[in-house]
Amino acid sequence: MTTFQSFGLAPRVESALxxxxxxxxxxxxxxxxxxxxxxxxxxxxAQTGTGKTLAFAAPILDKxxxxxxxxxxxxxxxxxxxxxxxxxxxxxxxFETYGAGLGLRIAMVCGGxxxxxxxxxxxxxxxxxxxxxxxxxxxxxQRAVGLKDVEVLVLDEADQMLDLGFIHALxxxxxxxxxxxxxxxxxxxxxxLVEGLAAQFLRDPAQVAVAPPSATADKVEQRICFVEQxxxxxxxxxxxxxxxxxxxxxxxxxxxxxxxxxxxLAASDIDSxxxxxxxxxxxxxxxxxxxxxxxVPVLVATDIAARGIHIDGLTHVINFDLPEVPEQYVHRIGxxxxxxATGVAISFVSRDERDYLRAIEKLVGxxxxxxxxxxxxxxxxxxxxxxxxSRRPQGQQRSSGNGERRPQRDGERRAYDPAARRAPAxGERRPQRxxxxxxxxxxxxxxxxxxxxxxxxxGGKPGGNGxxxxxxxxxxxxGGRSRRPERAGV
Ligand SMILES: Nc1ncnc2c1ncn2[C@@H]1O[C@H](COP(=O)(O)OP(=O)(O)OP(=O)(O)O)[C@@H](O)[C@H]1O
Ligand SMILES: [Mg+2]
Numbered sequence: 001m002t003t004f005q006s007f008g009l010a011p012r013v014e015s016a017l018x019x020x021x022x023x024x025x026x027x028x029x030x031x032x033x034x035x036x037x038x039x040x041x042x043x044x045x046a047q048t049g050t051g052k053t054l055a056f057a058a059p060i061l062d063k064x065x066x067x068x069x070x071x072x073x074x075x076x077x078x079x080x081x082x083x084x085x086x087x088x089x090x091x092x093x094x095f096e097t098y099g100a101g102l103g104l105r106i107a108m109v110c111g112g113x114x115x116x117x118x119x120x121x122x123x124x125x126x127x128x129x130x131x132x133x134x135x136x137x138x139x140x141x142q143r144a145v146g147l148k149d150v151e152v153l154v155l156d157e158a159d160q161m162l163d164l165g166f167i168h169a170l171x172x173x174x175x176x177x178x179x180x181x182x183x184x185x186x187x188x189x190x191x192x193l194v195e196g197l198a199a200q201f202l203r204d205p206a207q208v209a210v211a212p213p214s215a216t217a218d219k220v221e222q223r224i225c226f227v228e229q230x231x232x233x234x235x236x237x238x239x240x241x242x243x244x245x246x247x248x249x250x251x252x253x254x255x256x257x258x259x260x261x262x263x264x265l266a267a268s269d270i271d272s273x274x275x276x277x278x279x280x281x282x283x284x285x286x287x288x289x290x291x292x293x294x295x296v297p298v299l300v301a302t303d304i305a306a307r308g309i310h311i312d313g314l315t316h317v318i319n320f321d322l323p324e325v326p327e328q329y330v331h332r333i334g335x336x337x338x339x340x341a342t343g344v345a346i347s348f349v350s351r352d353e354r355d356y357l358r359a360i361e362k363l364v365g366x367x368x369x370x371x372x373x374x375x376x377x378x379x380x381x382x383x384x385x386x387x388x389x390s391r392r393p394q395g396q397q398r399s400s401g402n403g404e405r406r407p408q409r410d411g412e413r414r415a416y417d418p419a420a421r422r423a424p425a426x427g428e429r430r431p432q433r434x435x436x437x438x439x440x441x442x443x444x445x446x447x448x449x450x451x452x453x454x455x456x457x458x459g460g461k462p463g464g465n466g467x468x469x470x471x472x473x474x475x476x477x478x479g480g481r482s483r484r485p486e487r488a489g490v
Contacts, residue, residue, distance in 0.1 A: 001024065002024075002025050002030040003023075003024065003025070004017055004018070004022065004023070004024075004025055004058075007025075007033050007034060007037065007058075007059075008037070009033075009037075009058065009059075009062045010062050010065050010066055012065060012101070012102060013058065013061050013062045013065055013099075013102065016061070016098060016099060016100050016101055016102060017054075017058065017098060019100065019101075020097050020098060020100065022054065022098075025051075026046075026050050026051040026054075026055075027046065027050065027210040028044055028046035028050050028051060028052055028055045028208060028210050029051055029054055029055045029058070031044070031055075031208035031210060032044045032055040032056070032059075032208045033055060033058055033059050035206045035208065036055075036056065036059035036060070036182070036184060037059045037062065037063075039182060040182075040204070040205070040206045041182060041183045041184065041202045041203050041204065041205040041206070042056075042184050042185070042205060042206050042207075042208060043158070043185045043186075043190070043195075043198065043202065043205045043206070043207045043208070044056070044184065044185065044186040044187075044207075044208045045186075045187060045188065045189075045190055045207070045208065045209040045210070045211075045213055046186075046188065046208075046209070046210040046211060047188055047210070047211050047215050047216065047217045047218065047334070048188045048216075048217045048330065048331060048333075048334020048335075048337075048338065049217055049310070049334055049337060049338025049339055049341075050210070050217075050339075051339070052156070052186045052187075052188075053090075053091060053094045053156070054094070054098055055186065056080075056154050056156075056184050056186055057091075057094055057095055057098045057099070058098060060078050060128070060152055060154070061095070061098060061099040061102060061104065063151075063152070064077060064078065064102075064104055064127050064128070065099075065102050065104070068103075070125070071105045071124065071125035071126050071127050072125045072149035073123075073124070073125045074122055074123060074125055074143075074144065074145055074146055075125050075126075075145065075146050075147065075148065075149040075150075076107075076122075076125065076126050076127065076128065076129035076145070076147070076149065076150060077127050077128070077149055077150065077151050077152070078127060078128040078129065078150065078151065078152045078153075078154070079129050079131065079147060079150045079152070079153050079154070079173075079177065080095075080128065080129070080130040080131070080154040080156060081130075081131055081132070081133055081136070081153075081154065081155050081156070081161055081170070081173070082130065082131075082132060082156045082157060082161075082308065083132065083156075083157050083160045083161060083166065083307060083308075084132065084304055084305075084307065084308075084309075085110040085111065085112055085132055085281065085284070086275075086284065086288060086304070086305070086309055087156065087157070087307060087308040087309060088108050088109075088110045088130050088131060088132050089108055089110070090308065090309060090310060091108075091130045091156060091308075092106055092107070092108035092130045095128055095130070099128075104127040104128065105124070105125070105126040105127050105128075106126060106127065106128045106130070107121050107122065107126040107128070107129055107130070108129075108130040108131070109121075109122070109129065109130075109131045109132075109135050109136060109139060109145075110131065110132040110135050111132060111134050111135040111138075111281075112280070112281030112284070113281060115135070115138065115139070115142070115144075118135070118139065118144070119139065119142065119144040122139065122144050122145045123144075129145070133161075133166055133169035133170060133173060134169060136173060137169055137172055137173065140173070140176060146176065147173070147176040147177045147178075148176070148178060150177045150178065150181060151178075151181055151182065152181060152182045152183075152184065153174075153177050153181055153182070153183045153184070153201075154183075154184045154185075154186070155170075155183075155184070155185045155186070155201075156186050156187075156308060157186075157187050157307045157308055157331075158185035158186055158187045158190070158198065159187045159189050159190045159191060159194045159195075159327065160187070160307060162194045162197045162198055162201075163194065167197070170201075174201060183201055183202050183203065183205075185198055185201075185202065185205075188214070188215075188330055188331060188334060189213060189214045189327040189330050189331065190213050190214075191327060212365065214326075214327060214330050214363050214364055214365075215330075215364065215365075216330055216333060216334070216364050216366075217333070217334050217336075217337040217338065217343075218337070219337040219340070219341065219342040219343065220317075220333050220334070220336055220337035220342075220343050220344070220345050221342070221343070221344045221345070222333065222345050222347070222366075222368055223344065223345070223346045223347070223369075224346075224347050224349055224357070224368050224369035225346060225347065225348050225349065226349050226350075226369075226371075227348050227349065227350060228350060228351070229350040229351075229352070232320055232348050232350070233261070233264050235348060236250065236261065236265070236318065236320060236348075237265065237268045237270065239316075239318065239346060240265075240270055240297075240298060240318075241270075244315070245315065245316050246297070246313070246315045246316075247291070247294070247297055247298075247311075247313060247314050247315055247316070248297065248298050248299075248314075248315070248316040248317070248318055249291075249298075249299050249301060249305065249311070249314055249316070249317050249318070249335050249336070250272075250298060250299070250300045250301070250317075250318045250320050251300075251301055251302070251303070251305075251306065251317070251318070251319050251320060251321070251323070251332050252300060252301075252302060252320045252321050253302070253321040253322075253323065253324070254302065254321075255276040255277060255278045255302055257302075257320070257321065258274040258275075258276050258300045258301060258302055259274055259276075261274075261300045261320060262274045262300050265298060265300075270297075270298060271296050271297065271298065272296060272297075272298035272299065272300050273286075273287040273290060273291060273296050273298075273299055273300070274287060274299075274300045274301065275287040275288060275299060275300075275301045275302075275304060275305055276301065276302040276304055277302065277304055284304075287299065288305075288309075291311065292311055292312070300320075303323060303328050303331075303332070305335070306323070306328050306331040306332045306335070307331045308331075309335060310335075310338060311335060313341075314335055314336045314338075314343065315336065315343060315344065316336060316343065316344050316345070316346065317332060317333050317335050317336045317343065317344075317345040317346070318345075318346045318347075318348070319332060319333075319345070319346070319347035319348060320348055321348070321353070322347055322348075322349060322353045322356040322357060322360065323356065323360075324356060326356070326359040326360045326362070326363040326364075327363065329347075329360045329363070329364070330363070330364065332345075333345035347368075349369075357369075
């Protein structure tokens, strides 16, 4: 069995991991760490909650520790980019945990907080800088930071960072990073078209894929509820009141929808908080902290919380609305069943959302639910009466889990629809659309055997539940009250 000892990490790095309670590497860590240590560019693909953060952080900390030197003045040696402020904060907390006692300077900068303190923090330079793209560009333009000393560039949630909402900012940032660098991309999903674009940033990358791309987390039980749109709220209340539902993250497609769910839950005496791009940064932080801390049992979120965020002990994810972009389903339900835990994901599917469900099934390679009784598989837009559909949780369908794939039919939404992927950069900037795609070759594939976890009880916090609470208040940005879907990262 691979152990952290077998990688040949610097003893101090190894003991920092042990002290944080990590004993056995997960498959993505076993595959990626040696390749990263050898200096290769890496595209790391593994299911949600399987420790991708440590997979890139450990070898980076090792490199920095072995080759110590002062942090470059107004610069950084490692740059990690992430799509949301919350995720950037969490990654920074993870670096602090995994690298405790190594004497490295780690900083996080993102929008929604005052820029002054961030400028001062960067003055002395840092070893690792974790940033959201919009604020980083502001800081570069203000000459508060330069990227000429960056040796390693990491894109977490890489497919989203390469997406239309971020690609312009990413290109602008990449221009400042030396071409001679190591580049690491990580995600649980990587649509083929985006993969092509990745080739422009990677040099002869080794691909480490421990499961088929876009595979859902191993231990998440997926259920589908066919329900009329107007009955979703009643079904939500009924579901949340079930005794086994301890903590629940509810996803809606729009910010307005999230607020409406919170209001209506309050009317049913259910305490909840919302997190989305129209909330101020301090509201976002408070919402996440009170949910993580167990003060509020229900968090209602847009796709802003779909990616990367780790919430210990989250038992249930409910898709109040299905996401338009199928990959987001994989990430959303991946907020539960992490680090070897089990979890349940329940999706409410209205008549209008059947196409989204098909696209998701196509992506994950699973038929998630038989169509409601009496409805022909070949034509889900039949003239059935809403009442005929089950809306009761008891009627929830379980995934058949048979891995069967259906052929794509005419009119079915494509699994990858560039037009549906305009993800504004965390409410900071709206980079323009770009469309260029190229092809890419790959290096080797590392085999994997699922995401088994072993963790001794150490002092560290799993996944760094920090959530970036160090930031000050500010506006989240992202436009006015909108009924448009909030795309990831808003
Ligand atoms: N080797 C390990 N042994 C036990 N637990 C681990 C190990 N590596 C990471 N973890 C824990 O697993 C959890 C998930 O890690 P992480 O957030 O890095 O997952 P991820 O693969 O990045 O997920 P996502 O795709 O959602 O971003 C964290 O709580 C982390 O502490
Ligand atoms: Mg992650």
